[in-house]
Amino acid sequence: MYALSGVTKTYRKGHHAVTALDNLHLTIAAGEWLAIQGRTGSGKTTLLQLLGALDHPSSGVINFDGRDLARLPEADLTDVRANFIGFVFQAFNLIPTLSAVENVEAALIPQRLSSAQRRGRATDALANVGLAERADHLPSEMSGGQQQRVGIARALVKEPKVLLADEPAGNLDIDTRDEIMSLLETLWRDRGLTLVVITHDTSIARRAERVATMRDGRLGIDSGATIEDADGN
Amino acid sequence: MIDRFVVTYLRRELRGRLQQALLIALGLGCGAGLVLTVTAASTGVSDAQSSVLHSLYGIGADLTVTKPTPAATQDPASNATGDLQQNTLQSDGLALFPSNWISSLASLTHVASAAGGLELSEFTQSGGIPQAIPTEGVDVTHPELGSLASATFSSGHNFSATGRSSDVAILDANYAAANKLFVGSTITLAGTTFHVIGLVNQTQASGATDIYVPLGRAQTLGQSPAGQNLIGQVNVIYVAASASSYTPAVQSEISRLLPTATITSASDLASQISGSLASAANLTNDLGRWVAVAALLAAFAVAGLLTTAAVNRRVREIGTLKALGWPTNRIIIQIMSESAATGILGGFIGIAIGFAGSALVSALAPKLTAIIPQQNGAGGTTTVAVCLTTHLSSTAVIAAILLAITGALIAGAAGAWRATKLQPADAFAQIQ
Numbered sequence: 001m002y003a004l005s006g007v008t009k010t011y012r013k014g015h016h017a018v019t020a021l022d023n024l025h026l027t028i029a030a031g032e033w034l035a036i037q038g039r040t041g042s043g044k045t046t047l048l049q050l051l052g053a054l055d056h057p058s059s060g061v062i063n064f065d066g067r068d069l070a071r072l073p074e075a076d077l078t079d080v081r082a083n084f085i086g087f088v089f090q091a092f093n094l095i096p097t098l099s100a101v102e103n104v105e106a107a108l109i110p111q112r113l114s115s116a117q118r119r120g121r122a123t124d125a126l127a128n129v130g131l132a133e134r135a136d137h138l139p140s141e142m143s144g145g146q147q148q149r150v151g152i153a154r155a156l157v158k159e160p161k162v163l164l165a166d167e168p169a170g171n172l173d174i175d176t177r178d179e180i181m182s183l184l185e186t187l188w189r190d191r192g193l194t195l196v197v198i199t200h201d202t203s204i205a206r207r208a209e210r211v212a213t214m215r216d217g218r219l220g221i222d223s224g225a226t227i228e229d230a231d232g233n
Numbered sequence: 234m235i236d237r238f239v240v241t242y243l244r245r246e247l248r249g250r251l252q253q254a255l256l257i258a259l260g261l262g263c264g265a266g267l268v269l270t271v272t273a274a275s276t277g278v279s280d281a282q283s284s285v286l287h288s289l290y291g292i293g294a295d296l297t298v299t300k301p302t303p304a305a306t307q308d309p310a311s312n313a314t315g316d317l318q319q320n321t322l323q324s325d326g327l328a329l330f331p332s333n334w335i336s337s338l339a340s341l342t343h344v345a346s347a348a349g350g351l352e353l354s355e356f357t358q359s360g361g362i363p364q365a366i367p368t369e370g371v372d373v374t375h376p377e378l379g380s381l382a383s384a385t386f387s388s389g390h391n392f393s394a395t396g397r398s399s400d401v402a403i404l405d406a407n408y409a410a411a412n413k414l415f416v417g418s419t420i421t422l423a424g425t426t427f428h429v430i431g432l433v434n435q436t437q438a439s440g441a442t443d444i445y446v447p448l449g450r451a452q453t454l455g456q457s458p459a460g461q462n463l464i465g466q467v468n469v470i471y472v473a474a475s476a477s478s479y480t481p482a483v484q485s486e487i488s489r490l491l492p493t494a495t496i497t498s499a500s501d502l503a504s505q506i507s508g509s510l511a512s513a514a515n516l517t518n519d520l521g522r523w524v525a526v527a528a529l530l531a532a533f534a535v536a537g538l539l540t541t542a543a544v545n546r547r548v549r550e551i552g553t554l555k556a557l558g559w560p561t562n563r564i565i566i567q568i569m570s571e572s573a574a575t576g577i578l579g580g581f582i583g584i585a586i587g588f589a590g591s592a593l594v595s596a597l598a599p600k601l602t603a604i605i606p607q608q609n610g611a612g613g614t615t616t617v618a619v620c621l622t623t624h625l626s627s628t629a630v631i632a633a634i635l636l637a638i639t640g641a642l643i644a645g646a647a648g649a650w651r652a653t654k655l656q657p658a659d660a661f662a663q664i665q
Contacts, residue, residue, distance in 0.1 A: 054556060054657040075560070081657075082558020093553040097249035098242065105238060110558040115237045154557075 001162060001194045002028040002051060007060030007070075009046050020046040021057070022217035030161070033188055033195040035205035038214030044198050045166060047214065051196060052085050052164045053077040065161065082110035086155030088184075090167035092147040094139040094154075101126060101135040104154045111158065125157035126150070129183060145176035149183065156187060162194045163187075169204060181207060243570050253543060257536045258575050261640045262582025264532025265633040269587025271525040273623035274594050281601060281619040295480045297497045298338065298470040298487060300328035321356050322368060322423040322455040327468035329457060334491065335470055341486045343479035348375035349467035351451045355422050355444065366408075368422065368444040370451025373397050378471040381433065381445050389416040389431030397449040402427040406434050408443035422446065423454040529636065536644035540572060544648040548655060555657040565649040569642065576641025580634030587633055591623040598623075 009021040020043045028034055028051075038044045049055045050062055053069050054077075062069040065084070069077065086107075087093075094103045104122035113121070126132055129149040139147050148168060155163055168184065169177035181204055188195045197208060205211045213220045247254050332349050339347040351370035356363065371379050373392040381391075387406045392399075402422070404414055409432050414420065418429045427446060435442075448467070455463040472487065474480045480498055487496050544551070554564055598621040 049657075052556065078555070078558055078560050080558075081556060087556050089553070091549070093549060093556075095242075095550055095553070097245035102238070102241060106242075106554070106559075107557045109238060109563070110560065118238070158558075 001030040001032070001065060002026065003061075003063040004050075005061045005063070007050065007057045007062060009043075009050065009055070010058045019217050021050070024060070024217070024219050026212070026219055028194060028196065030194055031192045032210065033185075033197070033208045035197045035199060035208035035211045036214060036219075037199060037202070037205050037211060039200070042214040043217040044214040047219070048164055048166055048196065048198050051162070052087060053080045078110075083158065084161045086158065086160040086163045088148070088151050088155050088163065088165040088168045090170040092139070092144070092151045092171070094147055094150055096139055099136045099138055100131060100142070100150045100153075103139070103150055104157050107154045107157050121157055122153075125153040128156070128187075129153045143176075144172050145179060148172065148176075148180050152180070152183060152187070156191070156193075159191075160193070162196070165195070165197045167198055167200070169199075169201070177201075177204070239567075239570070242567065243574060246567075246571055247574055250543065253539060254571075254575050254578070257539050257641070257644065258579035258582055258637075260532045260535045260539075261576060261579030261637040262586055264529040264640065265580060265583025265637045266586025266590060267528045268525040268636060269583060269625060269629055269633050270590030270594065271521040272629050273587065273591035273625050274521060274598075274621075276626070276629075277594070277598075277621045277623040278601075281621055295474045295477060295498060296472040296484055296487065298334075298472060298491065299468065299495045299497070300330050300493060301495060302326060302328055322353050322451065323356060324351065324353050324455060324457055324463060324466075324468055327352055329463065329466040329468050330494075332452075332465050332467045335467065337490060338470060338472055338487060341483060341490070343475050343483050343486075345473045345475045346375060346378065347470055347472045348372035348378040349448060350379050350469045350471065351448060351455060351463060351467055352442075352469060353451060353455050366444060367442045368446065368451070369442045370448040370455070371445050373447050375471075378473060380435075380442060384433035384435045387432045387434050389429070391431060392445075392447055397447045398453075399447060400425060400427045400450060401430045401447070403431040403433055403445040404429055405443045406432045420444065425450075425454055529640070533640040533643055536575075536640055537647040540568075540644040540648035541651050544568065544651045551652050551655055552657050555655070561653050564652055568649045568652055569645040572641045572645025572648065573638060576638035577634070579641060580637035583633045583637050584630055587625060587630075591625055595621065595623045 004024055004026040007021055007024040007026075008019065011018045011020060022043075024047070026047075036044045036047065046055075050057055050069070051064075053064070053072070057070050060070060064080070067076075067080070069080065072080070094100075095106060098106065101119065101122045104125050105118045108118045108121060123132070123135060126135055129152055131146060131149050131153065134142060134146060134150075139150070142150070148171075152168075155165075163184075165184065169180050172180060184195065184197070185207060187193065195208075197204065199205050210221065335347050335349045338344060349372055353368045353370065354365040355368045356365055369380065371381050371392070373396055374394050376382065376391055376394075381403065389403070392401065392403065402420060404420075409415060409418075409429070414429055416429055416432060419426050420429065421427070422444065427450075433445075452463045452466060457463060457466075472483065474483045480500075484496050484498055487494065551564060555561070601619045601621055
């Protein structure tokens with residue numbers, strides 16, 4: 001699904017340059033579950049943004065299903081996000097003035113479906129995460145776990161190829177965290193998604209098929225007892 | 234057909250940020266309302282000025298031609314020996330000129346019509362006290378020209394076009410009431426009995442003529458201060474141009490034809506009018522207009538700042554929409570729709586403020602005065618009291634709504650521009 005080669009991302013902060021990603025190489029197979037760990041500032045969020053076509057790298061190639069995301073114009077990146085990639089955010093990022101079903105519908109706006117089709121699919125997506133009875137509730141009327149379920153429904157309603165989750169359980173208590181991760185695992189398995197989860201929680205990372213660790217902009221793959229970089233060193 | 238989601242999102246956003254939306258709408262409404270109020274006041278002052286001007290020369294007269302009073306003029310109330318003359322109809326103030334000047338002026342290019350008049354005084358005694366009653370001979374074939382043209386009949390009717398030699402009179406309603414006269418009464422002018430056929434209401438600015446008679450009778454019965462008859466004489470000519478844009482050209486033509494005459498246009502008279510009415514006109518036209526423009530610009534600027542600030546507070550939301558695959562133009566449409574709705578609300582608030590402000594001006598405005606120089610060349614002024622009545626036209630109301638919507642859209646454009654500068658990744662960077 002993904003093949004990153006020599007990807008570097010540098011930010012300008014006044015007169016200083018900050019290298020968030022340094023010559024990164026990574027391959028993610030279709031249907032794989034990859035967890036990425038790392039300390040704050042290690043570059044994992046930047047990596048997720050590049051995988052999600054939210055930003056361009058400073059150099060390198062990001063091959064996504066045969067297309068180089070690094071070279072695509074913004075309009076094409078928007079199209080990729082609209083149809084192939086779903087996001088789950090740590091802070092849920094629900095629109096506070098819209099109900100649960102309307103928040104899920106928002107993900108289908110770029111696909112130009114009819115109003116009835118959108119509402120039907122959004123209702124089904126909420127039912128799949130066990131929130132059919134909360135369809136008309138505002139985010140402020142739901143618990144953190146319920147809001148994250150809505151976020152997951154919103155990410156999956158467009159039937160993406162890839163689901164990118166940034167600390168999906170970061171704002172939840174332990175019980176709810178397990179609940180959400182179990183839901184993600186079920187959906188990943190049932191739908192054959194490619195799932196990338198950013199987390200600092202080792203217990204969550206261990207659920208994945210493969211774990212990578214970001215350190216100072218460089219990526220190392222954890223293959224059990226040792227940590228090796230993406231080139232197998 | 235408008236997408237249901239668009240309407241829902243718009244409605245929810247405005248309701249969710251109701252306080253801010255109301256604040257922006259109120260600001261825009263105040264700006265538009267102030268413009269409306271100043272417009273209403275300016276219209277009222279213009280109407281007041283027009284009523285003063287129209288009643289001076291009548292509707293339809295663009296120019297008035299007179300001659301300066303000769304330097305040495307006998308006391309019009311006395312004969313050659315200085316004895317007081319009673320029951321005489323005499324010209325005074327304005328000099329006389331041949332009435333064939335009228336046809337000369339009427340034949341000029343761009344002149345629609347011309348009519349003559351005789352401004353006289355009926356000298357009489359009441360209880361031993363000499364009185365001079367303002368009397369005017371009017372051209373009955375041109376009722377649209379002359380000082381009688383702006384009067385309104387409270388009873389009776391106007392002169393007929395064939396009655397130029399009839400002994401009929403029209404009286405000022407106040408003069409008639411003071412002398413217990415009415416339609417059907419008789420009065421005596423220069424020893425001749427006239428039947429009253431009409432009573433008219435006139436504004437103070439009309440020169441306070443009490444008695445109107447056909448020009449032909451005035452010429453027959455009247456006399457000059459030197460005792461000469463007035464047959465074939467007039468002392469004022471009213472000229473109507475075929476279009477108001479030709480007035481300056483006609484004025485120039487008449488000046489060439491009659492170099493000794495005094496030609497006064499409505500704008501000349503307007504420039505001579507002083508008093509609080511003139512001050513009010515300057516105030517609304519100059520200061521009022523600039524204050525309204527400044528208030529409107531300030532409202533636009535505040536709306537723009539508030540809208541941009543609102544977009545800044547919605548960085549996460551806008552970033553999320555971009556992450557969901559919303560194209561930038563879709564997000565711009567959302568922001569502009571919210572702004573347009575706020576602008577429409579601001580327009581209605583502006584109309585309410587405009588009507589309230591207009592009513593307040595009408596209620597609280599002091600009575601204005603117009604000081605008008607007398608046109609007989611003898612100097613002196615007439616002070617006329619004018620009530621200021623404001624009103625709003627439908628055009629002004631529509632303009633207020635459009636102003637508020639325009640301001641809101643400008644503000645929305647500022648916010649939309651800010652939204653386009655947001656990158657999905659930048660938005661998330663602020664919340665991580």
